[in-house]
Amino acid sequence: MKVLVTGGAGYIGSHTCVELLEAGHSVVAVDNLCNSGKKSLDRVREITGKELDFYEGDLRDEGLLERIFRQHKIDCVIHFAALKAVGESVKKPLEYYGNNIGATLSLCRAMDKAGVRKLVFSSSATVYSADNRMPLSENAKTGDCTNPYGWSKYICERIVSDFAASDNSRRVAVLRYFNPVGAHPSGKLGEDPKGVPNNLMPYITQTVLGRRECLNIFGDDYPTPDGTGVRDYIHIVDLARGHLSALEYIDGRPGVSVFNLGTGKGVSVREMVAAFEKVNGVTVPCRIAPRRAGDLAVCYADAEKSAKELGWSAFRTIEDMCRDSWNWQKNNPNGFEE
8 A cells, every 4th residue: 555654754653664664565654853853764764774755744734745646656544643742732732722623624625636535533532531540442432532632533533533534435444542752672763852851751861861951750659559650651653553454454444543542551650761771771850740730640542442353452561661762862962863
């Protein structure tokens, strides 16, 4: 298949491009590079030994999308492109709604004009309501989100679901991610956030490098065994491979299918720090900071449906995540910058 990957230069997008190319698919990537850079795609080419097409631009530019669909016979779209930091979304709600919802609307209109019927949508566990019991199944209550990022993904899920319902030949998979971490085992591709990291793992690796004074643990008074937040961390390569399983799944299934991509296990911040120190033989300086707005105490997946229907499971361990993250960072201390 020829797959259009929006947000293809980003952390999840670039790793998915690797898996697509290695599986024999053709890739067209588009990204506005607001949180990424072209060098990630150079690394994709280096790892796979294969070429891909790249367009720099914003998905809200429908002229750009029409040109891409006109120049390439796209079989399927994997839609990653979005702003994705929970804390930042609380401070910049209009930017998040404008970007995430606007990009999804433009993409659906362009797909409709081009007659492209298959879509894999990058969603998030943040669409689930805070009052659900753990673990979260795909049937758990959604809405009542705790932050604008979650609401933007919730609204986009409705958009792509209604888009699919309006034409019974459309096939859509909605993938709700939990917490992607880790890096490609080659050490050539990993998470390279711009500015201060919003996610735990790059904050840990940059702290060990000395780029950050210490790791801020946002709250140690949550109702969890050690007081720190508990999340379902999933290795980025496992997550990327979940998209290949979704592509195969929707090929003959019209309508909308929803899947969690997680491990089904919760790990606290303190547990992750301890695992990182043990695996890599380093010390992570830490301090306790106030809770962040929009954060939940506990969030982890019920991954049973993905295993049964997609035939996909995450099998890389916390130790793998810590080892691969540090391998990437120590070999690329400034990320993709020379």
